[in-house]
Amino acid sequence: MHLEATNRTPEVSISESSLEMKGECYPEDISAFSEPILESLEEKLEPCDSFSVSLELRYFNSSSAKFFFDFFEVLEQAAEDGKSISIEWRYRSSDNSMKEAGEDFEEDMEKADYKLVEI
């Protein structure tokens, strides 16, 4: 699955063993954006032993925060089921908001390997 970035949505690539997301996220219709991604993620996670995720966001709005919360919950659940899940939350060194957001999501991750990466 590959989605090109738009003004309001990030670039998203999902392969058999990884997911990458990069850009800004404040979609016109959050469900229309998030549902296919969550569906595809769950489908890829099912057969795999290990899965890696890289997120590099510059901005997301409060409606998208709920999507990211659900997204991380799916990953944490997979890790609890015994899969090896690694997540990189990449933020620019000047970007305090995105650093804080990354830390907020980190708090709920126990089994998944979650790293904050300054770029």
Place this chain on the structure above:
Amino acid sequence: MDSHDFHKLLLSRGTFFCYSGLLSEEVLTAISSIVREQVTDIDHDEDLTTRVFGIFIEQAQNIIRYSEERLAEGGIGTVAIGHTNEGFVVEAINPMNSDNVLTLKENLNELQQMQPKDLRKAYKQRLREGPPEGSKGAGLGFIDIARKSSKFEFDFVESPELLFVLKAWIVP
């Protein structure tokens, strides 16, 4: 007020962006990249400009979802951004239903009293618990505005229809 006075008023407030009328997600798509460009052109501190932009998006989406005056897929309202020596101001005005005044007032008063770490906690708690009844989004918009702003003020004005005014300051 004639046009010249109107223009002078905008200048005196440092207003560089003002939109008044129907706000829908389509309209927001059309204007958000212009706002993004203008804000980053004024200040090169990306953390600051992303906060200004984020507050603008939340304010605009509040009007889209909650303005009492509806048209097609959106709501009627005004959103303006100004810049002075002190920093940025994002303000929004929209008609509202008087039944919601008390709840809104309580909610915003509470957020105004909260320290950054409490706002952060409230944001996370809301994320876990899901949106409150009557919310058309994640129920996080005002908490997000409180977190991203340096301070904010609100008011309810009879003009004669009831207007909700929310003003957020973002200073370096």
